[in-house]
Amino acid sequence: MMIDCGEGTQLAMRRMKLRFSRLSHIFISHLHGDHVLGLPGLLSTLALHGKTGRVTVHTFPEGIDLLQRVVSFFCREPGYEIVYEPVSYDGGIVYEDNALTVEAFRLYHRVPCVGYVFREKAKPRHLVGDMVKFLEIPISKLHGIKMGDDFVKPDGTVIPNGRITKPADPSVSYAYCSDTVYDPRVAAAVKGIDTVYHEATYIDADMSKAHDRGHATASEAARIALEAGASRLILGHYSKSYENESRHLAEASAIFPNTILANEGLTIDLL
Amino acid sequence: MMIDCGEGTQLAMRRMKLRFSRLSHIFISHLHGDHVLGLPGLLSTLALHGKTGRVTVHTFPEGIDLLQRVVSFFCREPGYEIVYEPVSYDGGIVYEDNALTVEAFRLYHRVPCVGYVFREKAKPRHLVGDMVKFLEIPISKLHGIKMGDDFVKPDGTVIPNGRITKPADPSVSYAYCSDTVYDPRVAAAVKGIDTVYHEATYIDADMSKAHDRGHATASEAARIALEAGASRLILGHYSKSYENESRHLAEASAIFPNTILANEGLTIDLL
Numbered sequence: 001m002m003i004d005c006g007e008g009t010q011l012a013m014r015r016m017k018l019r020f021s022r023l024s025h026i027f028i029s030h031l032h033g034d035h036v037l038g039l040p041g042l043l044s045t046l047a048l049h050g051k052t053g054r055v056t057v058h059t060f061p062e063g064i065d066l067l068q069r070v071v072s073f074f075c076r077e078p079g080y081e082i083v084y085e086p087v088s089y090d091g092g093i094v095y096e097d098n099a100l101t102v103e104a105f106r107l108y109h110r111v112p113c114v115g116y117v118f119r120e121k122a123k124p125r126h127l128v129g130d131m132v133k134f135l136e137i138p139i140s141k142l143h144g145i146k147m148g149d150d151f152v153k154p155d156g157t158v159i160p161n162g163r164i165t166k167p168a169d170p171s172v173s174y175a176y177c178s179d180t181v182y183d184p185r186v187a188a189a190v191k192g193i194d195t196v197y198h199e200a201t202y203i204d205a206d207m208s209k210a211h212d213r214g215h216a217t218a219s220e221a222a223r224i225a226l227e228a229g230a231s232r233l234i235l236g237h238y239s240k241s242y243e244n245e246s247r248h249l250a251e252a253s254a255i256f257p258n259t260i261l262a263n264e265g266l267t268i269d270l271l
Numbered sequence: 272m273m274i275d276c277g278e279g280t281q282l283a284m285r286r287m288k289l290r291f292s293r294l295s296h297i298f299i300s301h302l303h304g305d306h307v308l309g310l311p312g313l314l315s316t317l318a319l320h321g322k323t324g325r326v327t328v329h330t331f332p333e334g335i336d337l338l339q340r341v342v343s344f345f346c347r348e349p350g351y352e353i354v355y356e357p358v359s360y361d362g363g364i365v366y367e368d369n370a371l372t373v374e375a376f377r378l379y380h381r382v383p384c385v386g387y388v389f390r391e392k393a394k395p396r397h398l399v400g401d402m403v404k405f406l407e408i409p410i411s412k413l414h415g416i417k418m419g420d421d422f423v424k425p426d427g428t429v430i431p432n433g434r435i436t437k438p439a440d441p442s443v444s445y446a447y448c449s450d451t452v453y454d455p456r457v458a459a460a461v462k463g464i465d466t467v468y469h470e471a472t473y474i475d476a477d478m479s480k481a482h483d484r485g486h487a488t489a490s491e492a493a494r495i496a497l498e499a500g501a502s503r504l505i506l507g508h509y510s511k512s513y514e515n516e517s518r519h520l521a522e523a524s525a526i527f528p529n530t531i532l533a534n535e536g537l538t539i540d541l542l
Contacts, residue, residue: 007312031345033346037308037315040304041304044304066341074307
């Protein structure tokens with residue numbers, strides 16, 4: 001899954017040796033060029049690489065017509081299906097499978113813009129093999145027990161779930177807050193999420209510029225992470241007017257210590 | 272002036288610290304994504320950098336409507352004028368000023384495609400200052416003398432141009448042969464050009480693949496340079512299926528020794 005697709009995304013994927021064939025969903029936050037202009041090239045390259053199956057592009061309805069035109073012009077016979085799924089500025093679930101939901105939520109930029117929250121569903125608990133064998137639990141009961149059921153023996157004795165299972169692996173969660181001004185409603189939308197990415201275009205010295213242009217400062221991103229109760233904050237989307245991001249990091253860390261600077265190629269384990 | 276604008280062109284320009292403000296003309300060879308998908312991003316970035324004046328995009332009529340739509344969607348108030356000039360597949364002069372002509376000529380790819388020839392016009396000869404002073408040549412005559420006139424003294428004596436001027440600097444010429452199969456008509460179109468860029472997607476071992484896909488091998492590029500009487504050949508547009516371009520260079524150099532491999536960042540003095 002990919003969030004946003006600026007110009008050069010396919011080039012970055014090549015540099016990082018990511019496999020094009022595994023891409024299935026692209027979630028677009030808003031229709032500014034630096035978040036979407038890599039799509040036609042990426043989708044064309046997928047075709048050249050013999051991609052099969054389907055890629056779903058999630059974006060606002062006003063972008064779908066334009067993207068379809070451009071992509072179909074430059075990628076005439078893709079060999080795989082390209083599906084465009086409209087996203088509402090009001091947010092809502094945009095993807096769901098057995099293991100994961102993806103939900104859009106409103107951000108506050110110069111144009112309609114959404115963030116995305118990825119939530120792993122609760123995972124099955126781990127069976128304790130020796131107990132399963134000892135109690136001769138029938139296979140038909142195992143799924144329910146993994147999901148938290150107690151086991152009732154033929155004689156009516158109840159074996160509590162905690163004695164035959166170990167806790168499930170934790171479910172990870174990730175929120176992506178693309179271009180936005182600081183707004184407490186963003187913190188509410190990502191409440192309880194472990195890892196929060198939040199744009200940090202500017203530093204505090206340029207706060208008025210940030211507000212004028214619909215962006216946030218690094219310390220504002222940190223306030224969002226703090227208010228949301230996140231365990232980790234990732235900054236990104238830095239203005240090119242700074243030589244480096246040391247002040248972004250310092251200003252955010254003063255408010256929210258567990259802050260990381262995102263830069264091209266950063267790979268994070270969400271666990 | 273820029274020829275073609277694939278995805279990531281603006282990023283390459285930044286890496287090379289080229290000045291966005293100096294760009295005035297973009298000549299597109301054909302409407303495949305790898306030659307044109309960098310345009311919307313580049314034109315948007317020009318606007319962000321406060322570009323004024325005008326940028327003219329030269330391309331086939333069937334691309335103009337689509338480009339206009341995309342560019343105007345992502346770059347709403349550019350602050351400079353974007354002009355689209357239609358190019359004919361039959362070729363012809365597409366640009367001319369006091370110093371330079373740019374001419375399109377037909378190439379032979381899977382879709383309509385043109386190359387571009389850049390020809391500096393003849394330059395004025397250099398005046399010999401001492402002679403101008405000694406002969407008391409009036410200022411009004413100097414332009415004509417630089418262009419080759421003799422000087423006629425008030426007493427009717429004719430001073431031949433060669434005694435009061437030195438030869439002009441040579442005029443440079445450059446031809447860009449974008450995607451094309453080998454075709455002797457290309458050599459005819461670039462006859463007498465000093466520096467010829469020619470695509471060399473494949474090596475000879477993959478010649479049938481080259482022909483199937485409307486591309487050339489490095490040795491075919493060399494034949495074009497040889498038949499055209501070029502003084503220098505630049506290869507480019509290599510297939511990503513090769514680890515490096517050593518065989519391209521070897522195969523082309525065997526036919527046309529003064530061959531250079533183009534790669535990102537290559538800067539060439541045309542003199």
